[in-house]
Amino acid sequence: MFAAETELKEDPRLQAIFEAIRVIPNFPKPGIMFQDITTLLLNHKVFKDTVDMFVDRYRDMDISVVAGVEARGFMFGPSIALAIGAKFVPLRKPKKLPGEVISEAYELEYGTDCLEMHVGAVQPGERAVVIDDLVATGGTLSAAIKLLERVGAEVAECACVIGLPQFKVKLDSVYMLVFHLPFNQILTIYLFFG
Amino acid sequence: MGLIAGIMFQDITTLLLAPNAFKDTIDLFVERYKNKNISVVAGIEARGFIFGPPIALAIGAKFVPLRKPRKLPGEVMSEEYILEYGSDCLEMHIGAVEQGERALVVDDLIATGGTLCAAMKLLERAGAEVVECACLIELPDLKGRERLNGKPLYVLVESH
Numbered sequence: 602m603f604a605a606e607t608e609l610k611e612d613p614r615l616q617a618i619f620e621a622i623r624v625i626p627n628f629p630k631p632g633i634m635f636q637d638i639t640t641l642l643l644n645h646k647v648f649k650d651t652v653d654m655f656v657d658r659y660r661d662m663d664i665s666v667v668a669g670v671e672a673r674g675f676m677f678g679p680s681i682a683l684a685i686g687a688k689f690v691p692l693r694k695p696k697k698l699p700g701e702v703i704s705e706a707y708e709l710e711y712g713t714d715c716l717e718m719h720v721g722a723v724q725p726g727e728r729a730v731v732i733d734d735l736v737a738t739g740g741t742l743s744a745a746i747k748l749l750e751r752v753g754a755e756v757a758e759c760a761c762v763i764g765l766p767q768f769k770v771k772l773d774s775v776y777m778l779v780f781h782l783p784f785n786q787i788l789t790i791y792l793f794f795g
Numbered sequence: 796m797g798l799i800a801g802i803m804f805q806d807i808t809t810l811l812l813a814p815n816a817f818k819d820t821i822d823l824f825v826e827r828y829k830n831k832n833i834s835v836v837a838g839i840e841a842r843g844f845i846f847g848p849p850i851a852l853a854i855g856a857k858f859v860p861l862r863k864p865r866k867l868p869g870e871v872m873s874e875e876y877i878l879e880y881g882s883d884c885l886e887m888h889i890g891a892v893e894q895g896e897r898a899l900v901v902d903d904l905i906a907t908g909g910t911l912c913a914a915m916k917l918l919e920r921a922g923a924e925v926v927e928c929a930c931l932i933e934l935p936d937l938k939g940r941e942r943l944n945g946k947p948l949y950v951l952v953e954s955h
């Protein structure tokens with residue numbers, strides 16, 4: 602669900618967060634409208650508001666684990682973890698984490714990739730939030746959820762700054778602050794609905 | 796710590812699993828930098844992204860990610876640095892940092908100092924003044940401190 606669908610609907614912070622995100626056309630390849638959150642990180646107030654909105658949501662949900670997806674999930678996750686008293690667990694690309702890891706493969710548009718988590722980082726019964734900057738198809742988040750569930754944790758919710766629904770995979774418990782629709786999809790919807 | 800093919804890997808992830816210790820770590824850096832008029836915290840990919848943002852948020856600075864090639868979209872500046880075998884490259888967004896800003900560079904660890912040196916060069920090329928480099932761990936035997944062109948380095952822990 603989007604923050605705008607909750608009691609935060611009129612919250613002015615959401616508009617500022619939306620405006621702080623820069624869209625770069627044709628990156629990393631032609632046809633992709635890249636949602637760049639680095640401009641948000643340059644604006645201290647908006648960055649703080651972004652973190653605060655997640656902290657406000659999760660502080661009373663008994664969350665003991667914030668799992669951040671490499672690498673942009675690392676930019677938001679630790680601050681949230683620190684504020685709610687949870688541990689931070691990095692979910693990384695293959696061969697980055699030293700020691701014993703568990704791996705979960707997921708589909709890309711072409712081929713597959715893999716997400717890894719340290720064995721022993723998370724205990725059975727812990728409640729976790731997964732954080733990333735953006736959700737599109739949900740493939741990465743699904744892999745993250747599986748890693749946590751495999752070690753017996755409960756994923757309370759996934760949290761992303763930006764939701765880019767690709768109309769392929771729907772994740773029920775994803776909480777997104779702002780909505781960005783790529784221009785070509787606006788056109789598709791318009792044509793579809795006449 | 797882990798032993799991989801002769802390299803003692805300093806694994807900071809266990810620190811992140813202890814909320815009080817992680818918070819204390821951040822607080823130590825925040826105490827040191829909060830009254831130094833620092834407007835930029837630059838974090839080196841990827842573990843610098845874990846420590847940099849909480850520091851930036853606490854001291855009122857912006858956070859600037861310094862990334863491996865082709866990760867940052869849009870216009871970037873690049874700085875090459877030497878590895879044991881070959882070279883690598885660090886990138887920063889053009890326009891992220893303005894002339895005259897005071898900057899802190901953050902990474903989890905300093906070894907040979909190559910990455911930190913490249914980070915400092917990027918910031919200086921953009922016209923910023925690097926006030927200090929901050930790391931959790933230093934491997935002093937690798938003499939990274941000497942590669943920082945006299946810039947101060949602040950570390951919490953030394954590991955031999």
